[in-house]
Amino acid sequence: MERSCLNTLTVCLFAVTIVLSLMLFSTIAEESPLDSTWNICVGAKHCSECIERHSTCAWCLDSRSFRGSNDSQCDTYDNLYSRGLCSNITFPENSILFKENTTLSDADDSIDGHAVQVTPQKVAVKLRIGQSMTFRVSIRQAADYPLDLYYLMDLSKSLSDDLESLHTLGRALVRRLRRLTCDLRLGFGAFVDKTILPFVLLDQTTCHHTSCCKDCVTPFSYKNEQPLTNNTRRFFEKIYYSKVSTNLDTVEGGFDALLQAAVCKKEIGWRDRARRMLVFVTDAGFHIAGDGKLAGIIRPNDGLCHMDVSHTEYNQSIYQDYPSVGQLNEILQRNNIVPVFAVPDGRLTLLYRELAKHISGAKVGIMAENSNNVIDLVERQFQAITSEVQLTDDANEFADVSYTSYCTDGRVVPGSSKCSGLRLTETVHFDVKVTARKCTPGWKKQKFYIRPLGFDEQITVQLKVICKCDCEKRKKRDLKHCTNGNGILACGQCMCDPGRYGDECQCSGKADLDADDVTLCIGHNSTIPCHGRGQCFCGECICNKRLHPRELISGKYCECDNFSCDRHQGELCGGPGRGECECDAATGRSKCRCKSGYAGSACGCRESTKYCETPSGLLCNGFGECKCGRCQCYKSSPFFGPTCQQCPTCxxxxxxxxxxxxxxxxxxxxxxxxxxxxxxxxxxxxxxxxxxxxxxxxxxxxxxxxxxxxxxxxxxxxxxxxxxxxxxxKTQACREIIYIEPPVSSIDFKWIIMSIVLLVLLAGLMCIMLVRLCIYCQDSNEYATFRKETANSKWTSADNPLFRRSISTYVNPVHGVDDINQNLL
The missing domain is CATH 4.10.1240.30 (Hormone receptor fold)
Structure with a gap:
């Protein structure tokens, strides 16, 4: 029972706590401002600062409407418009303009003979900070689009069989690729490693277990054996006369070759309008940035093209370190080159698949031991490249770019920039959402590019983050608003000349010194300029027009207001019919100015004695004084009432x-x-x-x-x-006495209170005794039940299997047999 009572009390306390919390929350919610952006906008000093704060902030060009007011020229557009404070509001809005928007077309259908695979081509966007604009990008891969295929091969000794396979399969490779596109150009390059110890052994006069000695060429880093050409015969010849080389370690310098093949656009012969594909064939791992320190090379790779005078060989191999993975990704993506890593099956495949995750658009194919599947591999990877479209961008920290894909399967995938399973001439769409993050330096336009991986076309996005008001460009010297032309008016504000300061350049002196001198604005009995309810300009207080609705501030030091006067019956100065609250210059306090017929600090007294007169014309019946139009009866008098005439006992x-x-x-x-x-x-x-x-x-x-x-x-x-x-x-009353009841004596409340207290204590003791009695009865019943169950229990007993009696009993089998037989009969 005690436990149930505690549970009930706990539930009640919990319910009361919830109710109080809800009441407090509702009170806070009512007191909180409805518009959360109000605090963000208010307080901005200039138009540029205003529109930078929030996308909902607007600037009022009329500064005079806000002079001496708590309202700000910077506020939300709705607040400025709904309050009627401003008729000329600056509120920059977002905009988007398609500067180039050529429709999709194949090469045969276009005027200049070039296919258009991406539209639009150039977009100009103007955005407020935190605001977004969305435009649609359409992509269609044109049929029979030009292909530049560069075959970059590891010519270390271990790939000699693959080189021979390429000799025999070269013509078949060309025939298969011409089925995919008629406009085909092929190129061939080779790499080994940096030509310095400990990567290669340059002395070939003495055979080494890692060198080939015969039928080998001097080690090299990277050679552009054949630039891209449509002369397939020359391509075959370069492959046929190529020879392998050797190096010392197990990994190769393929990153040097890959970077040079990407950045040396002129030397390789990459075309502007063509799909660029680079097949990287190797059977070994790769050196990365930092490995050059093994040979004392500490200069980082600069990512530029470094070819010799013949434009065939990389000449900075022993001077610059290997490039990093991130550097390769950025260069390949910028040059729209899709790399295909052709490597043997096994652990090396896993390595290059992990590498492909960090290079946008990269593919990995499994090459047979002697590269006899090179034709199928190139065709399969080409189809994989052309069957998907993936957008990427190089937007900087001033903008965020997100995508929504509309692929051919009809699905809409927010956050996706990729469509797969496409066929040529199929069109896909992407919604590109550009969001401005912060202002650009000098409020200049920023440019970034959106590229489909593997395409030579791109979308140029010109982004202008709106952080400056147009009105700031229109500056003029104003005689009316800026105090006889002591400043230049811009966006409704005066930009004061040297030696002047103030909202309208009305003050003489230096703004950084004199504007901080507020001693002349500190009144009596105060240490705060303008009592904290105004602004000090030129040694004078300009009081805030209102702190709250219908509440005005006044006085030389803003010491008075129209809501601090005395009140009568809850009304300020007794209400509009009795008086008004105004500032008393002598005392520097708010004081009621009573209208005719009223007096007092709160105008609560009537000056007329009409309501104090008795029917006989006496004031307060002679037993009181008439004050504020009401009788105040003498305390020593037994009379009371409106005119001190009532005295029932006396x-x-x-x-x-x-x-x-x-x-x-x-x-x-x-x-x-x-x-x-x-x-x-x-x-x-x-x-x-x-x-x-x-x-x-x-x-x-x-x-x-x-x-x-x-x-x-x-x-x-x-x-x-x-x-x-x-x-x-005249006569005394002796027999029949008129009895007049005496007044009822006052009740002695002390005894009543003591009786109530005793009754409460008695009731409490009875409750405690009842609770204890219930507990005692319950415990007695439970104990009796326990005794009963104990008495009725039949406990099972069993012999201890380990116990053996000390007495042994033997039975004579013959003894008693006759008795047994007789009993049986």
């Missing part, structure tokens, strides 16, 4: 009139004859006090006991002039 006056009544009517009492003559009260005798009728105030009855049987009865009232009249019954 027992104090009965006793005050008693001695005068006794001495004047009954010639008794404590007063002497001289004192009795001084009684000024009007005393009139009547036959019966019950029959007295008065026209003014009601008669208040009094009585005074003379002995145990008789009492004197009298009563008093007030005249119209406020004087008292006492009516006294």
């Amino acid at each position: 027992f104090g006056l009965c006793s005050s009139f008693r001695e005068c009544v006794l001495c004047k009517v009954f010639d008794s009492g404590l007063l002497s004859s001289q004192q009795c003559q001084n009684c000024s009260v009007d005393i009139q005798t009547v036959e019966s006090i019950k029959n007295v009728t008065v026209a003014a105030e009601p008669l208040t009855l009094c009585q005074h006991p003379v002995d145990s049987n008789c009492t004197i009865q009298y009563g008093y009232t007030t005249k119209n002039d406020g004087a008292f009249v006492v009516y006294v019954q």
Whole structure:
């Protein structure tokens, strides 16, 4: 039971906590600004700073509307427009312009005889920071498009069989490629390694176990054996007369050759409008950047073309290090060259597949031991290249580029820049979303390119991040707004001349010195310029027009406002009908200026005494003072009410009139004859006090006991002039006594409170006893049940299998046989 009570109490506390949290959250939500961008825009000092802050910020060209106001020239467009603060708003908007947008076409259909595979070709985009624009890119691979195929082969001794296979399969390779395109150009290059120890052995006079001695050429780094040509006969001849060479280590210098074949565009003969494909054949690994240190080569590869005077051999092999993977990727991508790594099956394939992950568009093919499958490999990789389209870009840190693909299968894939499984003449689309990240240096245009891998065409994107207002370009010297031409007006702001500062260049001095001198703007009893509710310009305070709706700031030091005056009945200065809150120059405080007929600090007092007069014309019945148009009755007087006329008991006056009544009517009492003559009260005798009728105030009855049987009865009232009249019954009432109930005595609340406390304690003790009784009953029942179950349990017993009795019993098999047989009979 105790546990259930605790659980109930916990649930109640949890529910109360949730309710309070929801109430607090709703309060915070109501107090929070509705427009979260308001804080972002407000406070910008210039138009350029304004539009850089957020894409929703706008600038008002009319600065006079904001002078001395908490509102800012920089705010959201909706705020500036809806508040009616500005009629001339600068709000730069995004735009996109297609400068070149030639439609897709094959070479036979175009005017200049060149196929158009990518559209648009040039796009100009203007964006605010954080804003995006999307345009569509369409790509179609043209049929019979020119192909430049460069065959780059490792001519180390281990690939001598592959070179011989290429001799015999060369013509078949050409015939197969001409089925893919009629415009074909072939080239051939070879590589070994850097011509320096420990990579190669230059001395071939002595045979070495790693050198071939016969039918070998001197080691070289890279040779351009045959530039790209459509003369296939010359291509075959170069392959036929090529010979292998040798090197010392197990890896080759193919990266040097790959980079030179890519950047030496003129020497290789790469065409501008052609698909560029480079087949890289090797049976070994590769050296990477840093390996040149083994030979003392520490100069990094500069990524430029370095060929000898004959344009056939790389001449910086022993001076520059190997290129890095990232460097190769950037150069191959920039030159639109798709590399195909043809390597033997096995662990080497895994190495080059990992390399291909870091080079955009790279492919890996498995080459047979003697390269007899070179034709199928080249054709298969060509089809793989032409069956997919993948976009890439070189956007810098000023822009983000994302893609959405619309491939031929009808699927829309956000974030994808690749379409596969295509056939020639099939068109695919991509939505390119460009987002501006930050302003460019000097607000200049930035240019980046979007390229389909393997294509010689590209999309040029000119990006201009809008970080400067057009109005800043239109500057003029303004006599009206900039104080007699002491500044140049731009975007509604004055750019002050030297020696002037201020919103309108109205102040003399240096802005960096005099503008910080705010001593003249500090008022009495304050250490804050303009009391923190205005701005100090030229030694004078320009108060904020409003801090909140309908609340104005005023005063020389912005020390006054229209919401700090005294209030009457919750209304400022008693409300518009009573007074207004204004600044008191003498005290420097907000003070109520009351209208005619009202007075007081909050205009809560009426100056008229109309409401203080009794019907007889007395003010407050003579028992009070008329203040603020209301009677304030004397505390010593028993009278109260709006005019101090109400006194239902007035027992104090009965006793005050008693001695005068006794001495004047009954010639008794404590007063002497001289004192009795001084009684000024009007005393009139009547036959019966019950029959007295008065026209003014009601008669208040009094009585005074003379002995145990008789009492004197009298009563008093007030005249119209406020004087008292006492009516006294001539005879004493001895038998029939009129009983006037005494006032109810006040209740002694002390005993009531003590009784309540005792009752609460008693109730608490009873509750505790009931809880303990319930617990005791429950425990007794559970214990009785336990005893009952224990008594009824039949415990199983078993002999210990390890226990053996110490007594052994033997039975005579003959003894008792007759008895047994007789019993059986």
